[in-house]
Amino acid sequence: MRRAVWSTIILLAVGLTATLTAETVFEMRAEKALTSEVAVRLDDMRLRLERDLSSVHSLSSRFAARVAENPDMADGQMRILADEVTSRHRWIKSVVLSRPTVVTFVHPVKGNEALLGIDYNYRPDFIESLRTAMRRKTAVLSGPVTLMQSGRQGVILRAPVFRSGAVPEDTPLAVVSIGMDFDAILADAGLTDPALPFQVAIRRMGDELGGATIYGDPRVAAAAGVGTIVRFFDGEWTLSAQIRPQDLAAASHTTVIRVVGAALTGSLVLLALFSGRLRLARSLPEVAPAGRRGSRRIPLRGVLAGGLLLALVPAIGLSGWLSYRSSGQLADDLTEEYAIGIGSRVVGTVSDFFDIPVRVVRYNVGQARTGLLNAEDKTRLTASFLLQLRQQPVLTFITMGTATGDYHAASRPPLGDDRTLRLIEALETDGRQMKLYRVGDDNRRTDAVSNGNRYFDARTRPWFKVGSTDGIHWYGAYRYAIEDVAGAYDDLGFGAAAPLYTPDGRFAGVVAADLALSQLGDRLKAATDGTAAVAFIIDGAGDLLATSTPEPTYTMAQDQVRRLNAGNSSYAAVRVAKALIDSQPEPEGYSSARGDSDRYYVHWRRLQLPDGPVLTIGVALPQTHFSGPAQAAANNVVILGSAVLVAALALILFAADWVARPLVVLERWCRRLADGDWITEAPLATPVTEVRSLSEGLIVMSDRQRAYTLTLEQKVAERTWELEQANRRLEELSTTDGLTGLANRRHLDQVLAREWARGGHSGHMLAVLMIDVDLFKNYNDLYGHQAGDLCLQRVAGVLAGAARRAGDLTARYGGEEFVVVLGDTDPERALQRADLIRRAVEALAIPHADSALGVVTVSIGVASLRPDRDRSEQDLLRMADEALYRAKHAGRNRISAPAEPEPSV
Numbered sequence: 001m002r003r004a005v006w007s008t009i010i011l012l013a014v015g016l017t018a019t020l021t022a023e024t025v026f027e028m029r030a031e032k033a034l035t036s037e038v039a040v041r042l043d044d045m046r047l048r049l050e051r052d053l054s055s056v057h058s059l060s061s062r063f064a065a066r067v068a069e070n071p072d073m074a075d076g077q078m079r080i081l082a083d084e085v086t087s088r089h090r091w092i093k094s095v096v097l098s099r100p101t102v103v104t105f106v107h108p109v110k111g112n113e114a115l116l117g118i119d120y121n122y123r124p125d126f127i128e129s130l131r132t133a134m135r136r137k138t139a140v141l142s143g144p145v146t147l148m149q150s151g152r153q154g155v156i157l158r159a160p161v162f163r164s165g166a167v168p169e170d171t172p173l174a175v176v177s178i179g180m181d182f183d184a185i186l187a188d189a190g191l192t193d194p195a196l197p198f199q200v201a202i203r204r205m206g207d208e209l210g211g212a213t214i215y216g217d218p219r220v221a222a223a224a225g226v227g228t229i230v231r232f233f234d235g236e237w238t239l240s241a242q243i244r245p246q247d248l249a250a251a252s253h254t255t256v257i258r259v260v261g262a263a264l265t266g267s268l269v270l271l272a273l274f275s276g277r278l279r280l281a282r283s284l285p286e287v288a289p290a291g292r293r294g295s296r297r298i299p300l301r302g303v304l305a306g307g308l309l310l311a312l313v314p315a316i317g318l319s320g321w322l323s324y325r326s327s328g329q330l331a332d333d334l335t336e337e338y339a340i341g342i343g344s345r346v347v348g349t350v351s352d353f354f355d356i357p358v359r360v361v362r363y364n365v366g367q368a369r370t371g372l373l374n375a376e377d378k379t380r381l382t383a384s385f386l387l388q389l390r391q392q393p394v395l396t397f398i399t400m401g402t403a404t405g406d407y408h409a410a411s412r413p414p415l416g417d418d419r420t421l422r423l424i425e426a427l428e429t430d431g432r433q434m435k436l437y438r439v440g441d442d443n444r445r446t447d448a449v450s451n452g453n454r455y456f457d458a459r460t461r462p463w464f465k466v467g468s469t470d471g472i473h474w475y476g477a478y479r480y481a482i483e484d485v486a487g488a489y490d491d492l493g494f495g496a497a498a499p500l501y502t503p504d505g506r507f508a509g510v511v512a513a514d515l516a517l518s519q520l521g522d523r524l525k526a527a528t529d530g531t532a533a534v535a536f537i538i539d540g541a542g543d544l545l546a547t548s549t550p551e552p553t554y555t556m557a558q559d560q561v562r563r564l565n566a567g568n569s570s571y572a573a574v575r576v577a578k579a580l581i582d583s584q585p586e587p588e589g590y591s592s593a594r595g596d597s598d599r600y601y602v603h604w605r606r607l608q609l610p611d612g613p614v615l616t617i618g619v620a621l622p623q624t625h626f627s628g629p630a631q632a633a634a635n636n637v638v639i640l641g642s643a644v645l646v647a648a649l650a651l652i653l654f655a656a657d658w659v660a661r662p663l664v665v666l667e668r669w670c671r672r673l674a675d676g677d678w679i680t681e682a683p684l685a686t687p688v689t690e691v692r693s694l695s696e697g698l699i700v701m702s703d704r705q706r707a708y709t710l711t712l713e714q715k716v717a718e719r720t721w722e723l724e725q726a727n728r729r730l731e732e733l734s735t736t737d738g739l740t741g742l743a744n745r746r747h748l749d750q751v752l753a754r755e756w757a758r759g760g761h762s763g764h765m766l767a768v769l770m771i772d773v774d775l776f777k778n779y780n781d782l783y784g785h786q787a788g789d790l791c792l793q794r795v796a797g798v799l800a801g802a803a804r805r806a807g808d809l810t811a812r813y814g815g816e817e818f819v820v821v822l823g824d825t826d827p828e829r830a831l832q833r834a835d836l837i838r839r840a841v842e843a844l845a846i847p848h849a850d851s852a853l854g855v856v857t858v859s860i861g862v863a864s865l866r867p868d869r870d871r872s873e874q875d876l877l878r879m880a881d882e883a884l885y886r887a888k889h890a891g892r893n894r895i896s897a898p899a900e901p902e903p904s905v
Contacts, residue, residue, distance in 0.1 A: 009790075015265025023257045030252035030854050038198050038226045040242050041190070044198075046228045048189040052089065053232040056178055057139055059085045064176050067097065067161050071173055075105065082107035091184035092276065093150065096177040097161075101130060104174075114148050121471040122362045122498060124609075133158040134172050141234045144182045144214050153182045173567040184216060197247040200760065202230075203238040212587045219590050293558060320598075340590055342528060343603025343619040346535045349527045353520065354609065357496040357513035361472050363388070364398070364511040368500040374403045375509065382423055383443045384411035385585045389421060394413065394523065396493055397514035400500070402456025403507055404428060410439075413488035414516035422449065424482065425455035449486075454482065457819075467497025467510035474612020477517060479561050492517045492554055492561065494545070496612070517553060520546035534573040538566045540613055542582075547574065573620035577602040577812075581618055592623075599623040665677050668693055673702050689741055738814040739789060740796035748811035748819055752873045755807055755823050759867035766873075767830035767864040769820040770880035771799065774857045774892040776816035778850040791846055791856055792816065798840045802833060819877070827864040827897065834860040834895045842893065857893035859884060 065082055067073060082095035086107065094112050097105035101120040106112045120127045129142030143155035156179050179639035186192050191200050201216030213221045220242045230237040250256070367373035367384065376383060384400040389410045399409040406424040413419055423445045426434040434456045437445035458464050466475040474496050482489040497512035524535040528548045536547040543563035544553040549571050555562045566578035576595040580602050584591065586607040592599055604618040735747035743751070752768075757767045773779075773795060780788040796810075799818055803810045807823030820837070822830055838858055846856035861884025865876050879898050887896035 010459070011268045012265060013790075015261060015268065019258060019261030019265070022261065023252070023254055026146060026257060027248065027252040027254065027290075031248055034197065034243050034248060034251055035226060038243060039228075041196075042200075042226055042228050042239060042241050045189045045191055046230050047397040049185070049230045049237075049239070050232060052185060052188065053141065053230075056092065056157055056180065057233045059088060060139055060157050060176055060178055063095065064159045064161045067116045067174065067176070070166050071163065076356075078105060079107050082604070085178065086294065089188075091181040091188065092178060093147065093154065094177075094179040095180055096179065097174050098130070098171055098177065099128070099174045100134060101175075111150070118148075122359055122365055124472050124496075127471060128157055128892065129156065130175055130177075133160050133175055137162075137172070138161040139233055141232065147179055147181075150181075155180050155182050155185070182215075191215070197251075198226075198241045201240045201242075203240070205236050205238055205826075217586050219584070224507065238590065257304040340603050342531060342533045342535070342618075342621065343590070343605070346527045346619050347522065347605050347607075347617050349522075349523055350537065350649045351607065353394060353515070353523055354607070356394055357515060358472055360388055360392060360395065360398060360513040361496050361498045361511055364400075365472075365498050365500060368508060368511070369503060371503045373400075373500070373511075374502075375400060375406060378408065378425075381408055382410060382445075386423070386443050387423060388438060394515065394519055395513055396491075396516040396519060397512065399458075399463065399512045399514060400509055401461065401464045401512075402509040405432070405459045406509075407432075407434070407456055407458040411489075413486075414493075414518045414764060416486055416488040418486070418488065426458070436482070463495065463497045464510045467512060467885070468499055470499060472498040473498050474609040475512075476539065476613055477563075479556065480516075488688070490556060517546050519546070524548040528619070531621070532624075533619050534571060534577075535617070535619045536566060536569075536574055536577070537620070538578065538616050540615075542566055542578065545615065547571075549574065572596055572598070573600050573622065574618075576600045577604070577618045577620040580604075631837050666698075669695075670698065673698075689816060740793055740812050742796050742818070743809055743811035745811065745813060748809065748813065748821070751809045751811075752821055752877070755809075755821060756867045756873040756876070758807070759823065760869070761825075764824040765826050765864050765866045766876065767822040767825040767827070767833075767862065768876050768880040769802070769822070769830065769834050769837070770861040770863075770877070771818040771820065772812070772859050772884055772888065773816040774859055774888070775850055779848055779856065782849060793858070794844055794846060795841055795858065798844065799837060801840075802837055819880075825864065827862070830862050830864050831895060831897060834862050838895060853893065859887040859892045860895045861885070861887055862895060862897045 010181045011843045052709050063081055063085055067078070070077075078097070082105075085095050086092045094115065095107045096112075096115055098120060103115050103118045103120075106115045109116075120130050125145055126142075129140055132142075133140045137160055139157060139159040141155060141157050144153040145156065147154040148153070156177050159178075161174040161176060162197055163173050181190065190196075191202075199217060199220045201218070201220035202214050203221040204212050204214050214237075221238065221240050221418065226242075227238060227240040230239050239305070364373055364384075366747045373381060373384065381400065385400075385408070388398055389395055389412060393412075395412065396414050397409050397411050399407070401407055406428055407424070409424040411422045411424055413422065423437045423439050424434060426432050438449055438450040439445050461481065462478045466473045475494060477492045477493055477494045480489045493514045493516050495512055497510050500508040500511050502508050522538070524546055525548045528535045534548055536549075537545040539545055541563075542565050544566050547553060547569075549569070551564070551570050553564050555564075566574050569575050569578070572595040576593050577600060580591055580593040581604045584604070588604065590603045592601045594600075600620045600622055602618060603621050604616055607615045607617060609615060718816035735743055735750075737744045755766055760766075773792070776788065776791075779791060783791075796812070796818070799810045799820060801806070802820045802822075805823065807821075809821040811819050811821075813819045820833070822833060825833070838860055841858045842853070842855060844856065848854060848856045851857060861880045861882065863872060863876055863879035863883055865879070866871075883896040883898055887894050890896065
């Protein structure tokens with residue numbers, strides 16, 4: 001039975017090792033082959049992108065040169081030149097000429113009518129690249145951006161046009177802009193092919209944020225398996241690729257290897273068990289010698305139950321482990337995807353939120369240029385502001401400050417229960433005292449709600465100062481200067497502002513569209529509602545602008561405003577995410593970090609507001625959001641497996657009892673025969689043929705032996721007594737540990753006493769190595785007692801080789817402790833032998849997750865004495881044990897000798 005058990009365990013271990021080795025080898029080969037293929041295809045994509053971008057650069061240079069030669073070129077002639085550009089590539093959608101920021105020419109006109117007459121100063125999403133081209137005096141590539149004419153993602157090449165003979169310090173005459181469909185460019189390069197066996201990502205390098213992912217998954221760009229650089233006239237992109245796990249598994253034939261390995265291992269186990277049964281059957285006719293009748297016996301129930309456990313326990317254990325690992329991986333994957341999904345949703349929500357003030361400001365700038373927005377016509381002015389405010393429920397203020405300092409605004413109170421729209425004004429004719437009025441649905445104002453500041457000059461406010469220069473500009477968070485008695489404006493706001501000009505070009509004032517931070521916080525709460533995610537927005541100083549958590553992002557006391565830094569948040573998710581984002585230079589990314597009690601998955605994106613600050617949008621999701629249910633599912637699998645094991649064990653015990661019961665009855669009858677009861681009849685009532693035949697044979701045997709009963713009883717008694725004495729002596733003389741095959745404690749004591757006596761006569765030194773397996777209890781708790789026994793056996797295999805000479809001995813001292821006795825060995829050689837043992841055990845590379853090295857190690861205490869009459873071998877053991885204690889206390893996986901060298905005689 002023992003041989004069958006060990007044979008099965010060894011075959012299972014060998015089969016599992018061979019399967020894992022084959023899987024690893026095939027996976028490495030497949031990964032190497034796929035990596036080579038990816039590198040080749042990625043390089044081909046790079047060449048296509050560089051060729052296409054270079055071609056557009058050449059076209060823009062020729063077009064700009066022709067315009068520079070003839071700045072007053074007729075519209076028809078310019079369209080011929082532009083048609084040459086658009087006809088070269090299907091993904092070139094437009095050629096635009098601006099002088100320098102106002103669009104005066106577009107080709108083709110059909111489909112691009114929205115571009116004519118646009119002043120880029122009031123398009124923050126486009127003006128920055130135009131200014132960059134003018135500042136650098138060279139072509140630049142911007143994007144991806146949303147093309148105004150099609151709404152699709154596009155890239156725009158902008159090239160400045162200088163007059164012929166101009167010096168570098170001159171301002172460009174115009175700017176040529178070529179709009180291209182980004183998706184079509186990528187498709188021509190092969191990046192969007194759904195049959196690609198890898199994921200592709202493109203990161204723009206060298207911009208003001210240090211690089212952003214403009215195509216594909218940011219995780220692929222951040223941790224690419226293969227990468228290359230796309231270089232073009234304005235800079236470079238990083239083109240990255242990562243092999244998909246499912247493609248790698250398919251290429252390495254993982255499933256086939258596992259099925260074949262399981263089949264071969266199972267076949268070998270069954271063959272070993274069948275061969276063992278044949279050997280057992282052939283040995284049955286032999287009669288065991290009298291001296292061996294006391295050998296160990298195993299009940300039939302134990303044999304059947306043991307075989308079941310041997311088959312089911314590894315299977316259930318392996319399935320439970322695989323389920324646990326799969327559940328953990330699934331939880332990580334789901335958390336990752338969920339965090340990215342929520343992050344993308346929050347980024348989209350916030351981006352749309354920030355787009356509203358820009359659109360409102362741009363609309364009012366246009367109204368002023370056409371004469372429809374005029375501070376002199378207060379009725380039309382306030383009606384227009386109120387209508388826009390009703391159409392944009394996220395706005396808090398639409399404000400106009402005139403060149404003389406007058407203030408006109410429509411407002412929605414950000415705080416309190418009364419959110420009725422307000423009209424606010426502070427006019428020079430009223431001594432600049434701020435007045436607040438409620439407004440009905442008919443836009444008529446009622447009596448004043450309250451009077452605010454006694455003296456309010458719009459020209460002193462942050463939004464007016466920022467918005468006084470051409471273009472739309474963002475301003476940072478500031479406290480509202482409205483002294484409302486109800487406290488409905490005790491909030492911070494920020495937004496966008498731009499200058500207003502009359503139709504004749506005179507400066508009329510500044511218009512601003514403002515967002516309250518509380519409104520932004522409400523948006524974040526709505527975006528994360530129903531999830532465990534925490535969303536937040538921080539400015540360049542790390543202060544919170546808004547968060548989905550209930551905590552306030554600022555406190556106000558009289559005229560002082562104290563902002564809350566994200567690093568000081570009361571929520572661990574915000575603190576962990578802030579620290580992680582600060583450590584990452586990428587403008588967009590995904591990673592995870594551990595907090596005090598949980599791991600958080602963080603998605604972030606830095607958002608550059610046009611002509612404004614850089615804001616960071618972050619989303620943190622705790623791992624327990626998915627790991628809890630996944631852990632519960634894994635536990636259910638373990639519980640179900642255990643229940644199946646218990647049920648199967650009960651069933652096999654019932655079957656074993658049904659088979660064994662006739663044998664038990666027959667065994668009792670035989671005992672009666674042995675006791676001299678020759679009258680009791682043999683039990684024949686059994687359906688088992690073999691048992692019935694055995695009963696009949698025993699009846700014949702009992703009849704033949706009846707005459708010799710008295711003599712045989714005497715002889716049997718004598719032989720039995722002799723056998724018991726022999727067994728007792730064998731038991732006393734047993735010197736082998738059953739688990740490890742090494743000498744046991746009794747034999748150790750005998751050999752140590754003998755070697756001590758011999759060393760006393762010869763004068764040679766005697767050395768003892770006390771060895772302990774590090775953190776073995778943790779190993780047992782983590783991997784189970786079966787794995788712990790196997791670990792001890794493998795360590796014992798190493799130690800068995802330490803006893804090389806006559807007089808040397810390796811023994812199991814108890815539990816996970818071993819002792820090596822080395823005769824005629826001085827301290828230096830004992831330390832050398834101990835170091836060889838320590839390195840050999842470490843080289844076994846038995847996995848141990850709780851160990852600092854990740855593998856099983858041993859600590860060794862070394863002691864060496866020259867035997868004399870004043871000491872005993874127990875003193876030597878004690879010294880080795882104390883040295884072992886110091887080795888473990890010093891950090892384990894090391895060797896320690898006695899604190900003070902023993903004097904030698």
